[in-house]
Amino acid sequence: MPPRSHSPSSISLGMSEAQLVSSPQFSPPKFSPFFHPFGEIRTLNSVRELHAQIIKMPKKRNLVTMDGSMMRNYLQFGDFESATKVFFVGFARNYLLWNSFIEEFASFGGDSHEILAVFKELHDKGVKFDSKALTVVLKICLALMELWLGMEVHACLVKRGFHVDVHLSCALINLYEKYLGIDGANQVFDETPLQEDFLWNTIVMANLRSEKWEDALELFRRMQSASAKATDGTIVKLLQACGKLRALNEGKQIHGYVIRFGRVSNTSICNSIVSMYSRNNRLELARVAFDSTEDHNSASWNSIISSYAVNDCLNGAWDLLQEMESSGGSYENVLTNFRSLQSAGFKPDSCSITSALQAVIGLGCFNLGKEIHGYIMRSKLEYDVYVCTSLVDKYIKNDCLDKAEVVFHHTKNKNICAWNSLISGYTYKGLFDNAEKLLNQMKEEGIKPDLVTWNSLVSGYSMSGRSEEALAVINRIKSLGLTPNVVSWTAMISGCCQNENYMDALQFFSQMQEENVKPNSTTICTLLRACAGSSLLKIGEEIHCFSMRHGFLDDIYIATALIDMYGKGGKLKVAHEVFRNIKEKTLPCWNCMMMGYAIYGHGEEVFTLFDEMRKTGVRPDAITFTALLSGCKNSGLVMDGWKYFDSMKTDYNINPTIEHYSCMVDLLGKAGFLDEALDFIHAVPQKADASIWGAVLAACRLHKDIKIAEIAARNLLRLEPYNSANYALMMNIYSTFDRWGDVERLKESMTALGVKIPNVWSWIQVKQTIHVFSTEGKSHPEEGEIYFELYQLISEIKKLGYVLDINCVHQNIDDSEKEKVLLSHTEKLAMTYGLMKTKGGSPIRVVKNTRICHDCHTTAKYISLARNREIFLRDGGRFHHFMNGECSCKDRW
Numbered sequence: 001m002p003p004r005s006h007s008p009s010s011i012s013l014g015m016s017e018a019q020l021v022s023s024p025q026f027s028p029p030k031f032s033p034f035f036h037p038f039g040e041i042r043t044l045n046s047v048r049e050l051h052a053q054i055i056k057m058p059k060k061r062n063l064v065t066m067d068g069s070m071m072r073n074y075l076q077f078g079d080f081e082s083a084t085k086v087f088f089v090g091f092a093r094n095y096l097l098w099n100s101f102i103e104e105f106a107s108f109g110g111d112s113h114e115i116l117a118v119f120k121e122l123h124d125k126g127v128k129f130d131s132k133a134l135t136v137v138l139k140i141c142l143a144l145m146e147l148w149l150g151m152e153v154h155a156c157l158v159k160r161g162f163h164v165d166v167h168l169s170c171a172l173i174n175l176y177e178k179y180l181g182i183d184g185a186n187q188v189f190d191e192t193p194l195q196e197d198f199l200w201n202t203i204v205m206a207n208l209r210s211e212k213w214e215d216a217l218e219l220f221r222r223m224q225s226a227s228a229k230a231t232d233g234t235i236v237k238l239l240q241a242c243g244k245l246r247a248l249n250e251g252k253q254i255h256g257y258v259i260r261f262g263r264v265s266n267t268s269i270c271n272s273i274v275s276m277y278s279r280n281n282r283l284e285l286a287r288v289a290f291d292s293t294e295d296h297n298s299a300s301w302n303s304i305i306s307s308y309a310v311n312d313c314l315n316g317a318w319d320l321l322q323e324m325e326s327s328g329g330s331y332e333n334v335l336t337n338f339r340s341l342q343s344a345g346f347k348p349d350s351c352s353i354t355s356a357l358q359a360v361i362g363l364g365c366f367n368l369g370k371e372i373h374g375y376i377m378r379s380k381l382e383y384d385v386y387v388c389t390s391l392v393d394k395y396i397k398n399d400c401l402d403k404a405e406v407v408f409h410h411t412k413n414k415n416i417c418a419w420n421s422l423i424s425g426y427t428y429k430g431l432f433d434n435a436e437k438l439l440n441q442m443k444e445e446g447i448k449p450d451l452v453t454w455n456s457l458v459s460g461y462s463m464s465g466r467s468e469e470a471l472a473v474i475n476r477i478k479s480l481g482l483t484p485n486v487v488s489w490t491a492m493i494s495g496c497c498q499n500e501n502y503m504d505a506l507q508f509f510s511q512m513q514e515e516n517v518k519p520n521s522t523t524i525c526t527l528l529r530a531c532a533g534s535s536l537l538k539i540g541e542e543i544h545c546f547s548m549r550h551g552f553l554d555d556i557y558i559a560t561a562l563i564d565m566y567g568k569g570g571k572l573k574v575a576h577e578v579f580r581n582i583k584e585k586t587l588p589c590w591n592c593m594m595m596g597y598a599i600y601g602h603g604e605e606v607f608t609l610f611d612e613m614r615k616t617g618v619r620p621d622a623i624t625f626t627a628l629l630s631g632c633k634n635s636g637l638v639m640d641g642w643k644y645f646d647s648m649k650t651d652y653n654i655n656p657t658i659e660h661y662s663c664m665v666d667l668l669g670k671a672g673f674l675d676e677a678l679d680f681i682h683a684v685p686q687k688a689d690a691s692i693w694g695a696v697l698a699a700c701r702l703h704k705d706i707k708i709a710e711i712a713a714r715n716l717l718r719l720e721p722y723n724s725a726n727y728a729l730m731m732n733i734y735s736t737f738d739r740w741g742d743v744e745r746l747k748e749s750m751t752a753l754g755v756k757i758p759n760v761w762s763w764i765q766v767k768q769t770i771h772v773f774s775t776e777g778k779s780h781p782e783e784g785e786i787y788f789e790l791y792q793l794i795s796e797i798k799k800l801g802y803v804l805d806i807n808c809v810h811q812n813i814d815d816s817e818k819e820k821v822l823l824s825h826t827e828k829l830a831m832t833y834g835l836m837k838t839k840g841g842s843p844i845r846v847v848k849n850t851r852i853c854h855d856c857h858t859t860a861k862y863i864s865l866a867r868n869r870e871i872f873l874r875d876g877g878r879f880h881h882f883m884n885g886e887c888s889c890k891d892r893w
């Protein structure tokens with residue numbers, strides 16, 4: 001079965017980075033994050049000479065990069081003054097670069113006073129700074145307590161009638177608050193004409209820091225009438241103030257605000273509401289607020305439990321502790337709360353001991369365990385079967401089978417739960433012999449295995465790809481007079497999906513129904529996820545029909561899985577229909593729908609959905625921003641990309657992950673801002689991974705930039721030396737520059753490293769059959785007819801202007817040979833077969849395991865035009881939707 005899941009960058013060719021870039025003797029230089037475009041620099045004088053040369057040079061496009069490396073050169077030689085000058089009089093910068101400069105400066109041992117000295121010198125000479133530079137200067141003034149310089153900057157701004165932007169204004173407020181007290185800060189605020197959200201929040205926080213509680217609450221009221229939005233941080237602090245002040249009415253008002261603006265999904269806000277009510281001695285209101293919170297994290301459990309404990313409701317606190325434990329609360333918290341309750345006079349029983357013990361094992365802190373063990377001994381609880389069962393269970397969950405065995409064999413009067421725990425531990429690990437042995441032992445001791453016992457065997461066999469043995473267990477269940485239930489069958493199905501055995505999964509699905517076992521939502525979701533992951537849209541549609549007939553569509557998980565499947569399959573209209581029909585849309589529904597639009601380059605639709613979602617009060621998470629940024633990336637919307645990237649942290653306090661950075665690099669690179677993309681990578685706090693460098697390399701192919709391509713390839717081949725796709729991409733770039741020597745060297749290095757070129761395949765589903773076209777193995781039985789049709793197609797589209805792109809073949813052979821190679825590309829064959837076998841009007845859906853080549857991409861565009869067909873092609877990197885001679889990727893891939 002061909003549909004193996006693959007990540008975009010996981011397919012390719014291998015050798016060391018040194019071999020790629022230069023001769024085999026070349027030893028890789030030590031890389032600082034900033035590369036040196038001018039080779040190695042050994043002395044400060046050579047830095048200065050180089051700098052002089054650059055200044056004399058006519059303007060070149062990668063000035064930002066040059067500034068960056070000059071700045072770094074100066075820093076490395078300890079010339080902090082020159083480094084600062086480069087930065088101050090350098091070129092367009094943003095806050096990101098400023099912050100990274102300050103960090104670099106400090107990491108080389110620079111003293112921030114020097115930055116201020118340089119600033120003063122330039123300022124006296126009459127150099128004008130932009131608001132970004134001034135903001136940074138003010139921030140340094142604040143940190144170094146240079147109040148007078150800060151005031152001078154302010155006076156100068158006023159004199160010049162300088163437009164004070166929000167950041168500058170905030171920096172001023174913070175400075176004044178610290179040195180002249182809150183009144184000075186309030187004055188700056190009142191004098192700022194543009195009172196944006198950010199500024200309101202700053203001033204409220206400043207007043208709270210200065211313990212001006214009433215003033216802060218008053219400002220919050222004014223802020224609301226100005227329709228400014230309070231950040232989560234501000235709301236939390238205000239609520240804390242209401243707790244401290246015992247200001248119940250104000251607290252209730254803020255609670256109202258939180259409800260009105262849909263901020264209830266924020267756990268830290270909810271926790272503050274709980275504490276606020278508790279501090280106002282309104283335990284019942286605290287409990288209501290707690291119960292209405294969707295996700296309880298450890299802080300929320302802490303706040304409610306301590307509310308009960310503080311208000312002398314120990315039993316209530318204990319009940320909550322139990323609830324917390326069973327809902328998966330953190331063990332540390334269970335223990336902390338356990339101890340504090342004990343010291344408050346609570347006497348634990350066998351049940352509470354179990355919770356505490358589970359916490360100890362969960363934490364793996366066996367010293368703490370001794371403490372509790374001592375208690376067990378004193379309380380004569382040692383042989384309590386429940387304590388032991390939970391111990392066995394927890395050891396297994398913590399991957400300590402041997403410890404679980406010890407406890408198990410020392411337990412007297414074991415109940416069936418204990419037996420089942422250990423058996424499932426064995427099957428999960430694939431230790432089927434041990435499991436069977438235990439099963440026999442269990443029977444000898446007179447305990448009859450139940451369905452739970454058998455199902456753990458079914459699941460174990462099925463997950464390790466041994467579906468025949470799993471089926472044998474199903475038959476064993478039947479022979480014992482028991483009936484396999486939905487759990488047994490779902491285990492069968494999910495094991496098959498896990499092992500990409502989709503046909504068997506479907507087979508078991510129908511067998512289960514024949515045996516009158518009703519599937520549940522987990523069964524359906526498992527199948528739908530498998531269809532989405534492998535682009536099996538036809539089967540997915542059948543399961544959709546099934547869910548409709550059996551009334552599963554109200555199930556939110558199934559609806560979400562449907563959106564995901566149709567979205568990935570390019571049936572956006574159907575996805576949207578499912579989406580629209582959901583009454584209470586959850587965050588995953590929104591995310592899946594946005595992602596569906598994003599992958600096919602419908603950026604605007606993603607943004608519209610995002611706005612709609614915010615209006616309904618659903619709060620975005622990191623996945624939402626991945627969808628937004630992917631939307632920008634696939635539609636080439638650079639400005640929107642920056643907007644969402646910035647908003648993520650400032651408005652929602654979500655830290656960007658490597659995925660988000662990778663989207664941004666891809667976006668900048670594809671749009672042709674390769675230097676900016678490099679700058680961005682240097683400013684990323686995490687180490688750039690293969691997805692980031694892969695995006696740069698692909699962008700270099702698009703914009704034919706061989707210099708940056710070599711930098712990207714060097715990094716990429718260091719991170720993924722065995723990924724042949726990277727080599728293929730670099731060879732492609734070399735071949736467009738006719739650098740066949742380099743292509744050959746790459747190939748040799750691949751051979752030397754033993755990098756395998758994977759089998760390339762494309763497939764298409766026609767009716768119930770999947771037709772695979774592969775570079776290896778058997779050829780398709782109708783190959784002759786397919787080629788005949790393909791040649792006709794090609795001559796047809798040549799009349800429309802199509803020209804074969806022989807640059808896509810990186811073999812140094814003559815052009816007619818290259819043409820032959822191009823025509824044998826698997827995606828061309830699959831598309832042609834689709835045209836032959838499907839009716840006009842129905843879209844063609846092809847899946848390919850590696851990146852589509854330039855020529856096939858062009859061919860697909862022309863075919864969509866000539867034959868008036870939609871073509872969906874999912875390749876190793878992304879999704880393409882061809883229609884009327886164009887592709888949804890707008891030729892950026």
Ligand SMILES: [Zn+2]
Nearest residue numbers: 825853855856
């Ligand atoms: Zn091709």
Ligand SMILES: [Zn+2]
Nearest residue numbers: 880887888889
């Ligand atoms: Zn495309």
